[in-house]
Amino acid sequence: MKPSLAKGTRDFSAEEVYRRKFIVNILQNNFELFGFQPLETPSFENLSTLxxxxxxxxxxxxxKILNSGDYASKTKDEDWENKNSQKLISQISEKALRYDLTVPFARYVAMNHNTLNFPFKRYQIQPVWRADRPQKGRFREFYQCDADVVGSESLWQEVELVQLYLKSFSELKIPATIHLNNRKILSGLAEYAGITEQLIDFTVALDKLDKIGKEGVVKELLEKNIAQESINKLDFLFEQGNDALQNLALLKEKFQGNEIGTAGVEELEFVLKTCLELGVSEESLKYDITLARGLDYYTGAIFEVKANNVAMGSIGGGGRYDNLTEVFGVKNIPGIGISFGLDRIYLVMEELGLFTDDSKNAVQYLFANYGENESLAAMKIIAQLRAKGISAELYPEAAKLKKQFTYAEKKGIPNLIFYGEQEISDGNITVKNLENSEQKTLTNEEFLKSQPQP
Known part of the structure; x- marks a missing residue:
């Protein structure tokens, strides 16, 4: 049978892995620059955790992960006959692949809160899995790169995360805009429209505005039994101007006597004004009143990052989730976090032609193989190069030089080293640059001295 990949998964070639590492290294350096510490959690969790x-x-x-052994023997016949998938899941599956990194992090904090130093700042770079329909920029297995802070309600955390986003995307040379909203504003809007009990239905539909348009959102709201009168009160949402602070001022008027909505406006005003005072350009931040992100656990600020002029969807997102650890029995641990979408960032950089040789970690030297004695001598030089942090390798067989040339060219190795019997006898090394065909002979000492120090 011809082998194939599971839908929504990918193999990564050496060049792709080097490029992904280039992105990760920039993110990791910035995470640590901003005071975040690394953490890793298991690839699967208890299903009840997620x-x-x-x-x-x-x-x-x-x-979901099937229980090991004869999992079907412990199920009820009537559930099979009735095709009751929800009841069957609880009987045949106790574990699941993690859906994101935030909930496992909250579980970790709940389990270790007595020993953690708060505020606790962690970053995590690991794969997650979602049984989604694969499409451009959307995979079933993909990496998330998260930075979270728990144990602080300070709005300075929101300001810091905006700066972390902008610094990282600037270094990746991706022109990006951070879209901001606040869950309290959405709750305030639901209260204003008299649909507080349908907040989730409202936000899930609103979050799809850029995909299905105003008509699609209104249609979905009606399907969720939200009254036309309430929808009419929210009509101004679809006519927002570009001045974020002016839009917030309008909301403040509508939220007279609306505590939660007013709190959301004031929090977002602080974040926007402070970022602008710190030199963040107005073009880099956008207040997006329709941004909801469709997740139940956000309680305050909501972030979403989009690459400018690239049809890719979000390349980052996150928000404040002050109640998340409560579901694990631990109260009063506020949190906020953001995520970078590694796979989409890669596709954006590829589309914009942003990858350079700096993102490649190619072998610098290939030593031609002339036989056993010459190979032993070559390996001694190779060991000295590697001690300097320079990548080099020996062709494994004493094949024809044409074959060794071809190997070097296909692998992208820029230099071929001739270190045969004559060179060894003379104490010399001959270096051929395969990119410009220049060839020069140096003494062993000259060659090694010409290499950069580690």
Whole structure:
């Protein structure tokens, strides 16, 4: 049978891995520059840990893991006959692949809160899995690169995360805009429209505005039994201007006597004004009143990052989730975090032609193989190069030089080293640059001295 990949997964070639590492290294350096510490959690969690944290739509996308052994023997016949998948899942699956990194992080904090130093800042770069429909920029297995702070309600954390986003995308040379909103504003809007009990339905529909348009959102709201009168009161949402602070001022008027909505406006005003005072350009930040991100656990600020002039969807997102650890029995640990979408960032950089030789970690030297004695001598030189942090290798067989040339060219190795019997006898090394065909002979000492120090 011809081998194939599971849908929504990919193999990565050496060049792709080098490029991904280039992105990760920039993110990791910035995470640590901003005071975040690394953390890793298991690839799978108890199903009960993940269920109910992402909303109804998210729960459906969790990859469940079948129990080991004869899992079907412990199920009830009537559930099979009635095709009751929800009841069957609880009987045949106790574990699931993690859907994101935030809920496992909250579980970690809940388990270790007595020993952690708060505020606790962690970053995490690991794969996650979602049983989604694969499409451009959307995979079933993909990496998330998260930075979270727990144990602080300070709005300076929001300001810091905006700066972390902008610094990272600037270094990646991706022109990007951070879209901002606040969950309290959305709750205030629901209260203003008299649909507080349907907040989730409202925000899930609103979050799809850029995909299905105003008509699609209105249609979905009606399908969720939200009254036309309430929808009419929210009509101004679809006519927002470009001045963020002016839009917030309008909301403040509508939220007279609306505590939660007013709190959301004031929090967002602080973040926007402070970022502008710190030199963040107005073009880099956009207040997006329709931004909801569709996740149940956000309680305050919401972030979403989009690459300018690239049809890719979000390349980063996050928000404040002050109640998340409560579901694990630990209260009063506020948190906020953001995520970088590594796979989409890669596709954006590829589309914009942003990858350079700096993102490649190619072998610098290939030593031609002339036989056993010459190979032993070559390996001694190679060891000295590697001690300097310079990548070099010996062709494994004493094949024809044409074959060794071809290997070097296909692998992108820029230099071929001739270190045969005559060179060894003379104490010389001959270096051929395969990019410009220049060839020169140096003494062993000259060659090694010409290499950069580690």
């Amino acid at each position: 269920t109910g944290k992402y909303g109804e739509e998210g729960d459906r996308l969790i990859f």
